[in-house]
Amino acid sequence: MAAPIEEKDPRIEGIASSIRVVPHIPKGGIMFQDITTLLLDPKVFRDTVDLFIERYRGKDISAVAGIEARGFIFGPPIALAIGAKFIPLRKPRKLPGEVISEEYVLEYGRDCLEMHIGAVQPGEHVLVVDDLIATGGTICAAISLLERAGAEVVECACVVELPGLKGRERLKDTPLYVLVESP
Amino acid sequence: MLLFKSLNCSSSHLQSPVPSSRFFPSVIVRTPRTLSIRRIRTNGSISMACTDDSRLKRIAASIRVIPDFPKPGVMFQDITTLLLDPQAFKDTIDLFVERYKGKGITVVAGIEARGFIFGPPIALAIGAKFVPMRKPKKLPGEVISEEYSLEYGTDKIEIHVDAVQSGDRALVIDDLVATGGTLSAAIRLLERVGAEVVESACVIELPELKGREKLGDSPLFVLIQAEGV
Numbered sequence: 001m002a003a004p005i006e007e008k009d010p011r012i013e014g015i016a017s018s019i020r021v022v023p024h025i026p027k028g029g030i031m032f033q034d035i036t037t038l039l040l041d042p043k044v045f046r047d048t049v050d051l052f053i054e055r056y057r058g059k060d061i062s063a064v065a066g067i068e069a070r071g072f073i074f075g076p077p078i079a080l081a082i083g084a085k086f087i088p089l090r091k092p093r094k095l096p097g098e099v100i101s102e103e104y105v106l107e108y109g110r111d112c113l114e115m116h117i118g119a120v121q122p123g124e125h126v127l128v129v130d131d132l133i134a135t136g137g138t139i140c141a142a143i144s145l146l147e148r149a150g151a152e153v154v155e156c157a158c159v160v161e162l163p164g165l166k167g168r169e170r171l172k173d174t175p176l177y178v179l180v181e182s183p
Numbered sequence: 184m185l186l187f188k189s190l191n192c193s194s195s196h197l198q199s200p201v202p203s204s205r206f207f208p209s210v211i212v213r214t215p216r217t218l219s220i221r222r223i224r225t226n227g228s229i230s231m232a233c234t235d236d237s238r239l240k241r242i243a244a245s246i247r248v249i250p251d252f253p254k255p256g257v258m259f260q261d262i263t264t265l266l267l268d269p270q271a272f273k274d275t276i277d278l279f280v281e282r283y284k285g286k287g288i289t290v291v292a293g294i295e296a297r298g299f300i301f302g303p304p305i306a307l308a309i310g311a312k313f314v315p316m317r318k319p320k321k322l323p324g325e326v327i328s329e330e331y332s333l334e335y336g337t338d339k340i341e342i343h344v345d346a347v348q349s350g351d352r353a354l355v356i357d358d359l360v361a362t363g364g365t366l367s368a369a370i371r372l373l374e375r376v377g378a379e380v381v382e383s384a385c386v387i388e389l390p391e392l393k394g395r396e397k398l399g400d401s402p403l404f405v406l407i408q409a410e411g412v
Contacts, residue, residue: 022323032323036343039303039313046307072299073315076266080273080304086266088300096252096259116263 011047016180018044019160033160033182035070035131049074051179052157053081056127061154063126065089067113067142070131074159078129087119087126089142100148104141113141115149122150132160133176136167143174238274243407245271246387260387260409262297262358276301278406279384280308283354288381290353292316294340294369297358301386305356314346316355316369327376331368340368342376349377359387360403363394370401 018038025032039045056078065087066075072088079086092101092112099114120126128142133156143153153174161167161178168176245265252259265271283305292314293302299315306313319328319339326341347353353373360366360383370380380401388394388405395403 020324025323034323036315036322036324036346039306039315040346042306042310042312045303045313049307066300069296069299069315069317069321072296073293073303073313076272076300077304077307079266079269080276083269085269086272086300088263088266088296090296093253094296095263096249096261097247097263119263119267 009051011051012179014041014044015048015051015159019180019182021182031182033132033162035073035159038159039073048159048179049077049081052078052129055177056155056157057082059154060125061127062124063087063120063151065115065120065126065128065142065146067128067130067138068094071129074131075129078127078157084127085119087115089113089115089145100145102141102144102148104137106137111138113138113145115145117149120146120149120151124151125154126151128153128156130156130158132162133158133167133178134162134165136165136170139167140170143171235278238278239406241268241271242275242278242386246407246409248409258409260359260389262300262386265386266300275386275406276304276308279305279356282384282404283382284309286352286381288352288354290314290347290351290373290378292342292347292353292355292369292373294355294357294365295321298356301358302356305354305384311354312346314342314353316340316342316372327372329368329372329375331364333364338365340365340372342372344376347373347376347378351378353378353380355380355383357383357385359389360385360394360405361389361392363392363397366394366403367397367401370398 018041020034020037022032022034061084063085064075064079066072068090076086092114095114095116098117101112101114103110103112126146133139139156146153155175155177158178160180160182163181245268247261247264249259249261288309288311291302291306291311293299295317303313322341322343325344327344328339328341330337330339355369366383373380382402382404384404387407387409390408
């Protein structure tokens, strides 16, 4: 069970305890934070989204960028509630139009994240959403894409952080907000 | 003119009786030539139809068609531009929520990946759980799989074994239905674990690809039909 990061909000405990930990996925020694069990509890899912909405409503955020695929689950409800557009950031060759790509390093090899050209305009304030931040590699690639298009990433929001993997440091000056930490 | 059963017959499979004023027309979008919009007027009050017409028009106009993706000859219906229009995105979700709220739906199952965009807002609004239906090897826990045919070869769709139970009433969501291969696999998978698939809902249908026939008796509801593909 993941540990709550904000003791004060009573909703956090329910969220933390709804996340299932699956050992040895994707490989031995790793404890996978499975948010699908959170999604099976309508009240907890509602609370999760509400916590983000309460933080970002009225903050002049015009776009929410969600990272494929689990960022697609949490990003859109936030975007809809705060009146922002939703931008899917995708693996290569999924987006049909003209894209910009950002390559990033994995433990073994590289991967790539893409965004449609024209999805965001220079000067827009954007929130990046994913279910979890580990090393921060993917989220850094997302920030890069948006900044290359001239947008300002005001914050990154995740349900879970794995602080031991130092993703927060990798994000440098870009603020990170999470609901739950898992050691 | 094509008439679609899910639009103009009673929705008795949706637990409670639906008053006639809840039905509304869909929009046919002819691509790529003209964007002429033709109404299929079912029953319903004029004010409801007008409201829904303007919402549907905006939704239809927000969808971008990309020729020759993923391969030559295919006209790809790109919903990412719909998502860039907050009003159109809200209207899309509202149209589904108005149809499914209060119908005893306990599960919204979204097909990876674009079903993950439309499914969760609907699930949240109607108080249902959200179940992601995924490509192989993405879900970390124990899964149950259903294979389906592609043009060349096969693919699989998976859910966690404990996600859906016998007695669950399910709504399946994806952005688009083409041949119906993925959607019918999703329905079979949910039925195998004992759920009742009340309806499948998509933003767009490509009627020429006969997905509705592939679904057989399983009801399908869409907002937009796109022709000329």
